[in-house]
Amino acid sequence: MLPLMRRVRPPVLSLSLLMALPLTACAPANAPLYCFADPAQVWGVSPLPADAQPECPDSDTVRGEVRSGKTRIEQFALPANQAETILKLMQGAGYAVVSRKPDDGIQLEAILRKGGDQVMYFAEHQPGRTFVTLTGTGQGE
Template identity: 80%
Template sequence: MRFALPLLLVAALLLAVGIWFARESRWQRPLYCFAVPGQVWGVAPQPAAAQPTCPDSNTVRSEVRRGDTRIEQFTLPAGETETLLRLMQSAGYAVVSRKPDDGIQLEAILRKGDDQVMYFAEHHPQSTFVTLTGFGHTD
């Protein structure tokens, strides 16, 4: 009995440290910007050909962590400027503004309810680089 309270306190401390580590570890990972790993904007499964990335910037990392901004980036095969755009539309996002693909990039603004997403798909020589950005996200 005399060890019950200290053991209980140690268990509570270990639990608190575990919870803290689980929450904080996201911000140290390379894919820190993805709220739902393996998903596009948390609304659809990530296509197999899409390689996720996050900006390598402490400023952006801080903005995402604070909830001020949201960003996801993907590298896709060359010419796939509309792959993720169609995926977002299938998830219920409407295109409210779009600039035609000019051979350099495709730009669109998507909206679903209060969520507004800026979509940029840049042509690179061997790939397509897609960036989705929006206002902070509260979970």
């Protein structure tokens, strides 16, 4: 029985290894910024501020929605207390604030619109940084 297990086990291990390769290829530390058309831009309308670090969600579901064109998302880590930095860039690029909840010290929320492009803006205060998320549907305008 032992020789049979040895013959069966290597193919199972090989199959497991092959199945794990796509997961390791998508590891966040090595993954490209899949959610950005241009990581040097904010939503494709303004240069990225020097102190902003672009990020993408570590979610296979979000990754799939972005790649299929159903969802658009960009995330940025900024120094603390910069909840309006990206918001002001979006406004400077012609996006109007159509709805806004005031910054309550926890987060700032706004809905922005330019033409047919609607963007949800969330700026979350985190220890030592501000984390901004922009979301929309499809490719915008």
